[in-house]
Amino acid sequence: MKRVGVFICHCGLNIAGTVNIKDVVDRASKNPDVAFAADHKYLCSEPGQALIGESVKQHNLDTIVVAACSPAMHEVTFRNVAQTAGLNRYQCEIANIREQCSWVHDDSTEATQKAHVILRQIIEKAKLNKPLNPISVPVTRRVLVIGGGIAGIRSALDIANSGFQVYLVEKTGSIGGRMSQLSETFPTLDCSICILGPLMVEAYRNPRIKILRLSQVEEVKGYIGNFKVKVRQEPSYVDETNCNLCGECAKVCPAEIPNEFDCGLTWRKAIYIPFAQAVPPAYVLDDKSCLGLLPRACGECKKACDKFGTGCINLDAHPQVHELEVGAIVVATGYQMDEAVKRTEYGYGAYPDVMTSLEFERMLSASGPTSGTIKRPSDGRVPKEIVFIQCVGQREPETALPYCSKICCMYTARHAMLFRHKVPDGQAYIFYMDIRAGGKGYEEFVKRCQEEGGILYLRGRVAKVYEENRKLIVKGMDTLSGRTVQIPADLVVLAVGMVPSRGTHELANVLKTSLDQNGFFAEAHPKLRPLESATAGIFLAGAGQAPKDIPDTVAQASGAACKALGLLSSPTLEREPTVAEVDGESCSGCGLCLLLCPYEAITLNPTTKLAEVSEALCEGCGTCVASCPSGALTLRNLTDEQLLAMVTAAVSQ
Amino acid sequence: MSTKACAGALGIELKEMDEALCCGAVFSNVSDNLMLHSGPNRILARAQAQGNALVTLCAGCYNVLKRTNLQAKRNSTTQDKINTFNEERYTGGIDVLHFLEILRDKVGFDTIQGSVKKPLLGLQVGAYYGCLLLRPFDEMKFDDPHRPTVLEDLLTTLGCSAIDYPMRTECCGSYLSVTSTKTATLLSQTITQSAQLHGAKMLAVSCPLCKYNLEELQNRSDVTESERLPIVYFTQLLGLALGLSPEDLGLEFKQFQTIQDNVKTVEEDAIQQ
Numbered sequence: 001m002k003r004v005g006v007f008i009c010h011c012g013l014n015i016a017g018t019v020n021i022k023d024v025v026d027r028a029s030k031n032p033d034v035a036f037a038a039d040h041k042y043l044c045s046e047p048g049q050a051l052i053g054e055s056v057k058q059h060n061l062d063t064i065v066v067a068a069c070s071p072a073m074h075e076v077t078f079r080n081v082a083q084t085a086g087l088n089r090y091q092c093e094i095a096n097i098r099e100q101c102s103w104v105h106d107d108s109t110e111a112t113q114k115a116h117v118i119l120r121q122i123i124e125k126a127k128l129n130k131p132l133n134p135i136s137v138p139v140t141r142r143v144l145v146i147g148g149g150i151a152g153i154r155s156a157l158d159i160a161n162s163g164f165q166v167y168l169v170e171k172t173g174s175i176g177g178r179m180s181q182l183s184e185t186f187p188t189l190d191c192s193i194c195i196l197g198p199l200m201v202e203a204y205r206n207p208r209i210k211i212l213r214l215s216q217v218e219e220v221k222g223y224i225g226n227f228k229v230k231v232r233q234e235p236s237y238v239d240e241t242n243c244n245l246c247g248e249c250a251k252v253c254p255a256e257i258p259n260e261f262d263c264g265l266t267w268r269k270a271i272y273i274p275f276a277q278a279v280p281p282a283y284v285l286d287d288k289s290c291l292g293l294l295p296r297a298c299g300e301c302k303k304a305c306d307k308f309g310t311g312c313i314n315l316d317a318h319p320q321v322h323e324l325e326v327g328a329i330v331v332a333t334g335y336q337m338d339e340a341v342k343r344t345e346y347g348y349g350a351y352p353d354v355m356t357s358l359e360f361e362r363m364l365s366a367s368g369p370t371s372g373t374i375k376r377p378s379d380g381r382v383p384k385e386i387v388f389i390q391c392v393g394q395r396e397p398e399t400a401l402p403y404c405s406k407i408c409c410m411y412t413a414r415h416a417m418l419f420r421h422k423v424p425d426g427q428a429y430i431f432y433m434d435i436r437a438g439g440k441g442y443e444e445f446v447k448r449c450q451e452e453g454g455i456l457y458l459r460g461r462v463a464k465v466y467e468e469n470r471k472l473i474v475k476g477m478d479t480l481s482g483r484t485v486q487i488p489a490d491l492v493v494l495a496v497g498m499v500p501s502r503g504t505h506e507l508a509n510v511l512k513t514s515l516d517q518n519g520f521f522a523e524a525h526p527k528l529r530p531l532e533s534a535t536a537g538i539f540l541a542g543a544g545q546a547p548k549d550i551p552d553t554v555a556q557a558s559g560a561a562c563k564a565l566g567l568l569s570s571p572t573l574e575r576e577p578t579v580a581e582v583d584g585e586s587c588s589g590c591g592l593c594l595l596l597c598p599y600e601a602i603t604l605n606p607t608t609k610l611a612e613v614s615e616a617l618c619e620g621c622g623t624c625v626a627s628c629p630s631g632a633l634t635l636r637n638l639t640d641e642q643l644l645a646m647v648t649a650a651v652s653q
Numbered sequence: 654m655s656t657k658a659c660a661g662a663l664g665i666e667l668k669e670m671d672e673a674l675c676c677g678a679v680f681s682n683v684s685d686n687l688m689l690h691s692g693p694n695r696i697l698a699r700a701q702a703q704g705n706a707l708v709t710l711c712a713g714c715y716n717v718l719k720r721t722n723l724q725a726k727r728n729s730t731t732q733d734k735i736n737t738f739n740e741e742r743y744t745g746g747i748d749v750l751h752f753l754e755i756l757r758d759k760v761g762f763d764t765i766q767g768s769v770k771k772p773l774l775g776l777q778v779g780a781y782y783g784c785l786l787l788r789p790f791d792e793m794k795f796d797d798p799h800r801p802t803v804l805e806d807l808l809t810t811l812g813c814s815a816i817d818y819p820m821r822t823e824c825c826g827s828y829l830s831v832t833s834t835k836t837a838t839l840l841s842q843t844i845t846q847s848a849q850l851h852g853a854k855m856l857a858v859s860c861p862l863c864k865y866n867l868e869e870l871q872n873r874s875d876v877t878e879s880e881r882l883p884i885v886y887f888t889q890l891l892g893l894a895l896g897l898s899p900e901d902l903g904l905e906f907k908q909f910q911t912i913q914d915n916v917k918t919v920e921e922d923a924i925q926q
Contacts, residue, residue: 344799398791464799466819468850473819 002127003035005061006119007052009043009068011098016041018102020112024067027116033127035059044074049081056085063087063126067095067119088131090577090637095122117650124645129637134574137616139225140327141568144169146217146507149177150196150550151332151542151557153203158561159330160208164568167324168203169215169231171503173286174278176200177334178543181261181358183365183372185550186414187445193277193367200279211280212322213240216503220329220511223599223617224537225573229324235317238271240282242312245273249283249301249313257289263359265369265377271301271313276367285313328537328564331521332557333507333544335498338401343393346494347465352378353472354465354492357388357411364418374422376491379470383490386419387474388412388430389462394497395433401497403518405547408495409436413449415493420453428455429487431462431476439549458485465492498547513538521545531560539563578636579618580625582611586632593624593633655888655902656710656752662895663760663768667708672699676717678828690735693721697749698741706748708755710886712860713827716785719749720792751786751795752888753859757803762810770896772812775917778890779816779853780804781844783863784824798822804887808857811894820847825866834870841870845882854915855883855908857890883908 006028010016021039028037036059040048043066055061064087066078071094082092097115105111141164145156148170156166168175180200182192203209212233219230238249253269261268261275270289273282285293285301292298293315305313340348340356348354353376355363362368363375376383390408393400409432416428435457437443449455460477467473471488478485500519508515513535516522521540524532531539539560542553567573580601589609593602601617602624604610611632613624625633634640660667674692681689697718700707709715725732726745736742756765782801790798799822805815823844826837845867848856858864868884885908892902899909 344797350800464819468819468847 002033002063003059003061004031004033004123004126005052005055005059005064006031006034006037006123007043007055007064007066007068008037008039008097008119009048009066010039010041011069011102012041015068015098015102015115018105018108018111019097019115020108023112024097024115024119028119028123031120031123033123035061043068044077049077052078052081053085056082056087061087063091063093063129065093065095065119065122065126067097067115067122069098070094070096070100090132091126091129093122093126093129095119121646121649124649125638125642128639128642128645132577132636135577135579135615136572136574137225139568139571139573140227140325141165141571142167142324142326143328143330143564143568144217144227144229144324144326145330145332147171147177147332147334147501147542147544148175148211148213149332149334149542149553150179150199151334151544151553151560152177152330153196153199154554154557155330155332155541155561155564156203156209157199157206158558159564160203160206162561162565164208164565166209167231167322167326168209168211169217170211170213171216172274173213173236173284174274174280175203175211175213176275176277176279178336179550180275180277181263181365182361183368184414184418186410187439187441189414189417193365197277200277204279204281213280214284215322217507217510218321221600225327225567226616227326227329227537229326229329231322231324233320233322235285235287235319236282237285237287237313237315237317238283239312239314240280242310243282244310244312245281245283246309247273247283248304248308252300252304254298254300255289255291257286262362262369263356265359265362282312285315328539328567329511330539330541330557330560330564331507331511331513331533331544332541332560333501333504333521335543335547336501338393338497338499340392340494340496342400343494343496345464346389346392346462346492347467347472348494351465351467351472351492352376353383353467353490354494357408357415357493357495360415360493361411364415364422372422374419374491381490382423382426384423384426385487385489386416386426386428386491386493387462387472387487387489388416388428388493388495389474390430390432390495391461392494392496401499401518403497403547404436405495405498406436407498407547407549409446410439410442410549412493412495413437413446413455416455417449417453420455428453429474429489430455430457431474432457432459433461434459439551460485498543500544504544511535511538516546531556531563537567575616576620577615578638579615579620580613580622580633580635582613583632583634584608584610586630587611587628588630588632590629592627592629596623596627598623655886655892655904658897658901659888659892659895662892662897663756663765665755665760668704670696670700670703670707676714678713678717680717680720687731687735687738690721690724690731691739693717694725694735694739694743695741697722697725697745697747698739698743701743701746704747706750708750708752710752710860710888711862712751712783712786713862715749715751716793722747722749723792751859753786753803753807754795756807756891762806765807765891766810769811769894771894772919773890773894773912773916774812774919774922776813776890776912776915777816777852777854778808778813779818779848779851779856780808780821780887781825781848781856781858781863781867781884782822783858783860784822786859787822804857804859807887808890811890813890816848816851816853818848818851818853820844825863826870827862827866830866830870834873837866838870838874841866842874842876845871849880849882853882855885855911857885857887859887861886883911 079089079092083089095118143159145152145168156168160166179196215233218232221228249271250269253271255270256267258264259266259268271285302313366372437446458478460479462476464475474487513533514522523530541557541560587610601614677692787798808815826840830837871881889902
């Protein structure tokens with residue numbers, strides 16, 4: 001006969017507000033299997049935990065049932081209490097009478113009855129629980145960081161500096177990401193590449209970081225602590241260790257295409273350096289733009305390199321597939337700008353002097369297409385009147401993005417301020433919906449722009465932008481004065497929203513992790529687990545999770561690194577033993593469970609031809625158990641016998 | 654008149670509707686007076702008895718009838734009330750089309766190009782859409798509400814050079830020409846002046862009321878006769894290109910003269926290009 005102890009939590013008024021706790025305690029006490037029953041206002045508090053610990057000893061309990069909140073919340077807490085009190089931790093069960101009872105019911109009598117039934121079922125289950133020991137699996141103490149922007153670089157550095165090997169996978173020819181394209185950063189106006197550049201070099205020089213440029217993650221297998229990853233690296237055709245950046249190859253290259261780094265405002269050759277501070281510091285041959293690779297019709301770059309350079313070009317290079325083994329993955333894939341052409345009312349694409357904020361950013365940059373001078377793309381004149389439009393295609397659930405990209409208010413204020421620095425006699429107008437300047441020093445910065453910069457903030461939406469007499473007429477509404485305004489501008493800058501980087505969806509499929517309704521990576525819990533994805537061992541950093549600015553991105557990147565380090569801190573990893581097991585006597589080797597297992601945890605033993613469950617891979621979902629035609633599979637501590645006992649308890653009077 | 658002539662030339666059979674009423678001119682958004690929906694519902698109910706699609710030439714009627722049709726298809730209690738009152742049950746059985754849609758979707762601009770006998774080469778025409786043809790976009794779904802192209806596409810098919818000017822989707826003033834002539838004049842002159850500034854020699858419209866406003870308010874203003882911008886309905890240009898005579902199309906002498914003065918011969922056009 002088991003000696004079950006029952007503990008019922010009030011959770012303040014969360015449970016006690018609806019459920020009559022005294023009644024539940026009384027009825028539980030009358031259960032012949034229950035040796036002791038008690039209640040407490042907050043069982044998770046220190047006195048509450050102490051009550052459980054003392055009662056185990058005092059009443060010689062061998063099983064405990066805690067009726068409280070969801071096991072997702074405090075199962076670990078109470079199992080630790082049980083363990084400390086000398087019980088096997090799997091002799092502790094949780095009856096959820098909060099999320100599944102008190103929170104969802106109003107009627108006290110019915111809720112009390114339901115709490116009683118839930119508790120009675122869990123007591124029946126707990127009685128049949130077997131003591132189990134956690135499964136110990138080895139951890140591969142290396143990390144894969146996907147995305148070489150500021151988030152990926154920061155995570156990689158933090159992990160490498162703690163002594164672990166990192167693979168930093170970057171899609172383009174250089175690490176640096178969006179931040180490398182920015183001219184200055186808010187609210188301090190310090191130069192973006194000046195603070196990013198040293199970190200890029202640090203990552204490049206760190207012997208524990210291996211940068212894989214032009215690479216994409218193709219396949220991820222395995223589980224937390226032991227991932228097997230295939231990364232496909234496209235050839236750069238240039239030996240990055242030998243390239244001395246002489247640039248002779250680009251001089252002779254005949255193919256010219258729009259330069260992505262300058263948002264298409266300048267041209268680059270097919271063999272090019274992504275940007276001056278690129279890391280790895282080497283040229284890249286873009287084989288999609290090259291005119292003479294296959295069939296070999298040109299090869300001028302190689303000739304020039306052999307003659308004047310270091311002879312580091314190899315036109316016969318092939319893609320490589322790297323097979324990596326890592327224990328944790330940090331996803332830092334970042335964002336891209338939404339397409340401005342979708343907003344036809346603002347004339348982007350129709351008028352050359354309507355540009356996006358990122359294009360304007362490039363123009364402000366000293367390394368940009370105009371070396372930092374602001375010029376109209378149409379005629380090269382310096383604009384005197386400039387209009388910034390915020391929230392373009394954002395915060396419009398019916399027709400565009402429903403969310404706020406969070407950074408536009410700040411960078412628009414910065415753009416207007418920098419415009420004033422560069423064109424002192426110019427006038428900047430900003431159309432806004434409301435100014436969202438939450439952040440350290442942000443509100444002060446916007447105020448400074450308004451007061452010192454002489455920038456005119458107009459609260460309202462722009463209805464239309466059109467060209468007349470070589471001016472862009474911006475027709476909008478100033479809702480504070482209640483009047484329509486018409487501004488003849490020289491340049492119009494659109495603050496378009498942030499959307500997940502191209503390929504995010506495909507990567508999520510490869511990682512088997514989920515995305516939110518806007519296509520960003522979904523976190524495990526919006527408040528309490530913002531750095532983790534729903535898949536164990538995969539952590540999130542930066543704007544790939546949600547729009548955010550540089551300080552938030554860096555903070556999250558260090559946080560994600562810390563989470564990954566926590567995982568690597570011990571050579572082994574403990575996993576829940578509540579997994580499926582096969583009864584070899586009953587298994588017919590039909591293989592149905594193999595097909596259904598979502599974690600590829602089941603294999604057929606080649607000699608016995610029977611199913612085998614990998615304890616390390618199994619997540620305990622129970623799909624195989626339900627499907628097994630011969631009933632050979634069981635889930636530990638959730639056996640058919642236990643389920644039947646629970647059902648009986650649920651329906652008995 | 655010009656539409657009938659064009660339809661004949663393109664082999665489209667149009668039947669004039671019997672017992673047509675006024676559509677009410679504006680789609681009513683008033684929720685507590687359903688009487689305003691009675692008229693357009695009667696039109697649709699009668700049209701249903703006579704055919705399977707109702708074609709309009711007026712952007713205003715098109716707007717009212719298309720939106721009434723959508724409302725009827727939703728089949729709400731509102732529609733029940735209207736139907737009970739009207740005693741002519743209508744639940745959205747026919748399609749409401751603008752004649753431009755017939756040309757674009759049923760005939761096809763490629764076919765029209767094949768039927769063009771006298772291309773209006775080099776004629777600089779501004780397409781004017783106004784508001785009701787395009788908006789509200791989620792109900793009208795006619796073309797891009799900010800940068801529509803259907804009229805331009807038709808004009809280019811006829812050989813014209815379509816002039817892009819920013820005011821082509823602005824309101825002409827609608828019925829304000831009756832109640833507040835000053836406002837309507839201001840609105841319609843903004844449109845005509847913008848078109849002239851961008852080099853249009855005439856405007857092609859898709860709505861008789863727009864045509865009336867743009868034309869008449871110019872006539873009444875202090876704009877001299879020679880500076881006035883001729884306004885034509887798009888089928889008048891279509892008809893000319895199809896080889897019909899100006900008389901059949903109801904073209905005024907001055908309008909026809911403007912066209913003749915600006916149309917280039919094939920040789921001239923080739924030289925310019």
